Amino acid sequence: MFLYGSLLTLFIVSSCKKDKLISDANGKLSFSTDEVLFDTVFTTVGSTTKVFKIYNTFKERINVSKIFLALGSNSQFRLNVDGLSSATHSNIEIEGGDSLFLFVQVTVNPTGLNSPLLIKDSIIFETNGNIQHVKLTAVGQDVYLHKPDHFSTTGFPPYSIIDCDAIWVNDKPHLIFGYAVVDDGCKLTIKEGTRVYLNNKAILWVYDGGTLVVNGLPNNRVTFQGARLEADYKEIPGQWGKIWLSAGSKDNLIEWAIIKNGSIGVQADTLGDSPNPTLQINNTIIKNMSAAAIFGQGSHISSYNCVFANCVEYVAALTIGGKYKFEHCTFANYWNSGNQRTAPLLALNNYYVDFTGTTQIRDLDSAYFGNCIMHGSLEEELGLDSSTLGGVFNFKFDHCLIKTILNISNNNHYNTVYQNIDPDFKDISINDFQLKSTSFAIDKGNTSIFIAKDLNDNDRPNPTSSIPELGAYEFY
Numbered sequence: 001m002f003l004y005g006s007l008l009t010l011f012i013v014s015s016c017k018k019d020k021l022i023s024d025a026n027g028k029l030s031f032s033t034d035e036v037l038f039d040t041v042f043t044t045v046g047s048t049t050k051v052f053k054i055y056n057t058f059k060e061r062i063n064v065s066k067i068f069l070a071l072g073s074n075s076q077f078r079l080n081v082d083g084l085s086s087a088t089h090s091n092i093e094i095e096g097g098d099s100l101f102l103f104v105q106v107t108v109n110p111t112g113l114n115s116p117l118l119i120k121d122s123i124i125f126e127t128n129g130n131i132q133h134v135k136l137t138a139v140g141q142d143v144y145l146h147k148p149d150h151f152s153t154t155g156f157p158p159y160s161i162i163d164c165d166a167i168w169v170n171d172k173p174h175l176i177f178g179y180a181v182v183d184d185g186c187k188l189t190i191k192e193g194t195r196v197y198l199n200n201k202a203i204l205w206v207y208d209g210g211t212l213v214v215n216g217l218p219n220n221r222v223t224f225q226g227a228r229l230e231a232d233y234k235e236i237p238g239q240w241g242k243i244w245l246s247a248g249s250k251d252n253l254i255e256w257a258i259i260k261n262g263s264i265g266v267q268a269d270t271l272g273d274s275p276n277p278t279l280q281i282n283n284t285i286i287k288n289m290s291a292a293a294i295f296g297q298g299s300h301i302s303s304y305n306c307v308f309a310n311c312v313e314y315v316a317a318l319t320i321g322g323k324y325k326f327e328h329c330t331f332a333n334y335w336n337s338g339n340q341r342t343a344p345l346l347a348l349n350n351y352y353v354d355f356t357g358t359t360q361i362r363d364l365d366s367a368y369f370g371n372c373i374m375h376g377s378l379e380e381e382l383g384l385d386s387s388t389l390g391g392v393f394n395f396k397f398d399h400c401l402i403k404t405i406l407n408i409s410n411n412n413h414y415n416t417v418y419q420n421i422d423p424d425f426k427d428i429s430i431n432d433f434q435l436k437s438t439s440f441a442i443d444k445g446n447t448s449i450f451i452a453k454d455l456n457d458n459d460r461p462n463p464t465s466s467i468p469e470l471g472a473y474e475f476y
Contacts, residue, residue, distance in 0.1 A: 007306070021093075022060040024434035026126040029064065029094075030055040032058040033331035036104050039137035039229040041119075042175055042197070043110045046146070047138065048230060050104045054125075056094040065093040066126040067102075070133070075121050078105045079134050080420050106372030107138030114171040116141045143174060143197070146200055148178035159205075162188055170220075175200045175227060176240075182249075184209035193220040197227040198262065216256030216459035224259045235261070235431075237312055238290035244265050245279055245299075254281040254451045258343070263290045264307075271322070277302040283455055285309070287431050298322045298362050304474050305455045307433050310335050313377075314383075315345040321362030321392075326369050328451050328460070330471040333376035334428045345376045349385035350393045363392035370398040371445040373423050373433075373471040380405050399446040401470050418444065434473045 032053040041047045044461045067089040069075040080103040081089045094100055100124070103297045111117060117140045122133040147160030161180035164186035168174055170193035177199045182188045184207055190196070192215060200202070203462045204224075216222040233239065237274025242264035243253050252268070260266045265286035268279045285307045286293035293308035294301070298320040305325040308315045315333045318324050334346040350364040364386075374381055381403045386393035397408075401418040408414040424439040426432040434456075435441055445461075445468035455462045455472040462474045469475055 010466065020060045022058050022062050023128055024028065026130055027058060027060075029062070029125055029127055029132055030057050031132075031134055033134065034084055034323055034434050035137060037136040038136075039231070040116065040139045040141050041106055041144075042141055042143045042227070043108045044149065045107075045143075045175065045227075045231040048228070051101055052104075052134065054102055055095065055099045055100045056096060059096040061096055062094050062127060064089075064094065064125055064127050066124070067092060068128055076106050076119055076140075077121050078107070078212050079103070080105075084099050094419060104136060106136070106138045106140075108138070110142055111140070113142060117137070132152040133383050143175040144168070144175045146174060146176045146180040156287045162186070163183055163191075168194050168196075173197055175199070176204060179203050182206045182210035182212060185214075185286050187211040187213060187453075189213045189215065190222050191215055191468050192217040192222065192256070194222050195338075196224045197222070200239065201225045201241050202227075203241035203244055205239050205244045205245060206249040206252060208246050210246075210249050212243070212249070212252045212254070212367040213247065214257050216283075219426075222257045224257065224262070233261070235288055237261055237288045238263050238308055241293075245269060247271070247294045248279065251276050252279045253283055254279070257284045259284065259293075261284045261288045264290050264295050265293040268297070268301055270298040270320070271300050277323075277332045278298075281306060283457075284403050285431075285455075287311075291382055294337070295319075296322055296324060303327070304451050305329070305453070306471050307332070307432060307455065310428075311334065312339065312341060312343075313343045317347045318367060319347065319349050321350045321364045322367075323365045324367040326372055327449050327472075328445075328454070328472055329369070329372045329454070330433050330473070331372065331374040331376075331419065331423065332379075332423075333378075336377065341378065343384035344378060345381045346374055347383035347385065348393075348395055349387075351387035351389070351390045359387060361387055361389060362393035364394055365392060367395040368398065369396070369400055370449045370466060371470050372397070372400045373441055374400060374402045374404075375423050376403060378403070384403075399444065399449075399470065401441055401444070410451070416446070422430070433471070435469060435471065435475045435476065439469075442475050443467040444470050 009017045026115045034463045036050050082100045088405050119138040125132045168190045173195040175197045240262045243266045245268045247270040279301045280307045281303045283305045287309040289311040292314040294316050296318040300323040309332045337340045398415045421440045426434045454474040461468040
């Protein structure tokens, strides 16, 4: 009995005894990286969290006497060591062969400067008299911040109102949270080169009676995209809401823009009181949307030299009737990430079902597509949905390359349509919908449609031919 008790006591003492603590100068730490890099961080907003690991590669325990930021309280970085947030951490033990996580964030203080600034610091580690460090680098950028300052009691999302007749220039980016509203009777003009970043679910909303004018240039386009600038988010859809042109907004113009990675690129609602199109959109690329690149609801849209591409659902959904005209546009959808796409790239319809279950007819007065390409990864890329109760359903494809299994023999709707021929785009995996030299779309356009320049600002037709290509790009 005595022997058993002695052995049990010895076992307990041995089990509770920690590994020997290494204390000589050879006891250094190892790190999963020697520098933590942050992409552009907007002032006051804060960054995503970066993480790296600290390793003890020895068999014995090691004690890290101190972990701290070189700039101390003046640093714009913040540390979290294994769940503990503090500017300084002392006497952190790491078991032999073990590791711990260190998390880093950064918040950039406003500088009043328009150009990006480089922010640097180091994390210092003191271990057994050794000094080691991991460098921290971030790019900071001042922004014009549009943050909600109106809060509804009726359930409407928080919003801010943009100054009436504001002009946004390209000296520094604009960052939108919540709804940013162009109010009734006001106009927002966005000048060439301006960058507009929208946070999660953020919306640029042009209210009834308001107007949006986007004036990009061929070599200085206006961009709309999500506020996450890390490389992993470069092609991710659904990062923000939409550009929303309400019913009653008027004379909206978008020229030379890139709109990407949201839910809906541009939504244009029912016709306003203007004889002009609700939206003219030209020389613009809309891509990587989780719902649709362009969404019309009984609207009046006119467009040329645009690429609408790679969306999780539709590329263009033109619903509840309206008036639409697209010339020299490329509609392409090869979405292949996440859920499999089932919706055709183009949808047209002339009705809706109201809350009582009653079908309401809304005439599709016209939907004209001239010198366009419509191609994607599905067998059927046209969704033509005409009400069985009647109503106008007027559409025409004129000199178009279309992927469809529909009967295209009706000349009232299809004039010189090339069916199920691969357009031979340069590289669909990187959204490059220019044409290769082998493309069937070369020299197939209707010469009576005259758009003098293409989406690369090159002459149309190119000097080697008198016939334009189909789609937004000439082959050069």
